[in-house]
Amino acid sequence: MKSVAIIIPCYNEAETIELYLDAMQAIEQAVSYHFNYLFINDGSQDTTLKILQNLAKAYSNVNYLSFSRNFGKEAALLAGLKTVSDELIIVMDVDLQDPPELIPKMLVQIEKGYDIVATRRKDRTGEPLFRSLAAKSFYYLINKISDTPIVDGARDFRLMNRQVVDSILKLDEVNRFSKGLFSWVGFDTYYIPYENHQRSAGKTSWSFWEIFKYSLEGIVNFSEAPLNIATVTGFFSCLGAGGAMLYFFITSLIDKNPVPGWPSLVCIILFLGGMQLFCLGILGKYISKIFLEVKKRPSYIIKESSIKTKSII
Ligand code: UDP
Ligand code: MG
Numbered sequence: 001m002k003s004v005a006i007i008i009p010c011y012n013e014a015e016t017i018e019l020y021l022d023a024m025q026a027i028e029q030a031v032s033y034h035f036n037y038l039f040i041n042d043g044s045q046d047t048t049l050k051i052l053q054n055l056a057k058a059y060s061n062v063n064y065l066s067f068s069r070n071f072g073k074e075a076a077l078l079a080g081l082k083t084v085s086d087e088l089i090i091v092m093d094v095d096l097q098d099p100p101e102l103i104p105k106m107l108v109q110i111e112k113g114y115d116i117v118a119t120r121r122k123d124r125t126g127e128p129l130f131r132s133l134a135a136k137s138f139y140y141l142i143n144k145i146s147d148t149p150i151v152d153g154a155r156d157f158r159l160m161n162r163q164v165v166d167s168i169l170k171l172d173e174v175n176r177f178s179k180g181l182f183s184w185v186g187f188d189t190y191y192i193p194y195e196n197h198q199r200s201a202g203k204t205s206w207s208f209w210e211i212f213k214y215s216l217e218g219i220v221n222f223s224e225a226p227l228n229i230a231t232v233t234g235f236f237s238c239l240g241a242g243g244a245m246l247y248f249f250i251t252s253l254i255d256k257n258p259v260p261g262w263p264s265l266v267c268i269i270l271f272l273g274g275m276q277l278f279c280l281g282i283l284g285k286y287i288s289k290i291f292l293e294v295k296k297r298p299s300y301i302i303k304e305s306s307i308k309t310k311s312i313i
Helices: 017-030 048-058 073-083 102-111 129-145 162-170 178-184 208-222 225-255 262-295
Strands: 002-010 033-041 062-067 088-091 116-121 154-161 189-194 302-305
Touching (some): 002 073, 033 048, 048 062, 088 162, 102 154, 102 189, 129 208, 208 225, 208 262, 225 262
Parallel strands (some): 002 033, 002 088
Antiparallel strands (some): 088 154
């Protein structure tokens, strides 16, 4: 029987893990594949680790990695992808917002020869209006300014073959924006649309500020547009200022009196000063990314694992 590795990042998910595993075991009955679960405890403060330890003891196909602290979902995904060795790999959330019922359909598509079977939410029902508006604007913007397409509503929930995962692992950047990396590697992708599902239990660990930072991460990692905009705006404002200087010089020669209007001057100075700071901020964002990359710190530290090989811990 073919096996599928299932990578599941968990952060404070004590309430959802067992519900998840029950739902998955029902699906496992319905397909002719063997599931190997790899949970990643991303530094949870609740009893997530305890639950995973018990499940790993109870089931031979359940394993876990546990981080020394919270490193973020991206790091958890990376750790999972690096650890598994199966030919087929699924990444999914534990809160049942990634519906397990889609897995049989995904396996059918991968059998047809697709390299990636991804999922896409058709709607954002149940999400706060502001959050879904912000998300929509983000997808609109990033698709305008980046060469890597990022499908609106696309989830991290996807089934990939080994070749795709190996390609993703070759991208060893520290600043990881998985949605972009998954798309950047290319390959034949089939999207399965589905209706939005609410969390089974617990609550989301993403605040609005975190989503904002995550979106910024996506833009800075996958687009040079902010740098180009800063350069072009700087260039045209210099050109404009040069033109204005010439105009005022000539008119003051003709009229023989100084140009009145210091308020407009103050406005211009403030405007240009503000723009310079803004552009410096953009530049700083990219430089900080370079700084993180050159430091080459590991994306995560594994404190313990149910897999007893030296290469992992
Ligand atoms: N998660 C994680 N580390 C974090 C935040 C989240 O591993 O720092 C996991 C979380 O346990 C869940 C998945 O990532 O399995 C998605 O998180 P969540 O449901 O909070 O996000 P949302 O669905 O609201 O976007
Ligand atoms: Mg969720």
